[in-house]
Amino acid sequence: xxxxxxxxxxxxxxxxxxxxxxxxxxxxxxxxxxxxxxxxxxxxxxxxxxxxxxxxxxxxxxxxxxxxxxxxxxxxxxxxxxxxxxxxxxxxxxxxxxxxxxxxxxxxxxxxxxxxxxxxxxxxxxxxxxxxxxxxxxxx
Numbered sequence: 001x002x003x004x005x006x007x008x009x010x011x012x013x014x015x016x017x018x019x020x021x022x023x024x025x026x027x028x029x030x031x032x033x034x035x036x037x038x039x040x041x042x043x044x045x046x047x048x049x050x051x052x053x054x055x056x057x058x059x060x061x062x063x064x065x066x067x068x069x070x071x072x073x074x075x076x077x078x079x080x081x082x083x084x085x086x087x088x089x090x091x092x093x094x095x096x097x098x099x100x101x102x103x104x105x106x107x108x109x110x111x112x113x114x115x116x117x118x119x120x121x122x123x124x125x126x127x128x129x130x131x132x133x134x135x136x137x138x139x140x
Contacts, residue, residue, distance in 0.1 A: 013045045015070045016059060023063045034062045098127050 020030055020041075027042045034040070041059060044051040060067040097109055101123075104112075116123050 009047070009051055012056065012070055013047070013051055016051075016056060017045055019063060019065055019069055020059070023065070025063070030059065030062060034058065097123060100127065100130065 020027065025033070028038065031038055031040050031042070041055070043049040044055055056070050057067045060070060097112070101109065101112065112123060112126055115121050
């Protein structure tokens with residue numbers, strides 16, 4: 001497969017490579033951990049042999065990871081959606097800012113609501129972190 005070709009197989013292989021690297025493994029180390037011969041995983045990731053569901057699940061298990069991380073498309077990485085930009089509204093769906101965050105700048109409020117809307121972080125998680133920081137005296 002040419003490097004420029006994209007498709008589900010290539011995307012899954014790329015996500016699997018990222019997972020392997022994020023866990024601190026080289027392909028050689030991973031194949032040894034799995035008790036497989038050299039090239040068992042590497043050839044599938046390169047496209048010289050089939051990348052099967054079974055192989056993805058086996059690799060994920062060896063990495064103590066959820067296979068869903070490999071099969072699911074990554075979250076959107078770009079900024080504001082076009083409908084938000086066109087409407088000029090921040091539309092955060094069901095997310096609402098607690099009173100403790102309503103004094104924050106409009107930019108920070110918009111950013112937090114957008115991240116919550118995208119599923120990156122919940123408002124409740126940010127509020128809990130803020131309480132932790134305040135308890136340690138890290139923020140006012």
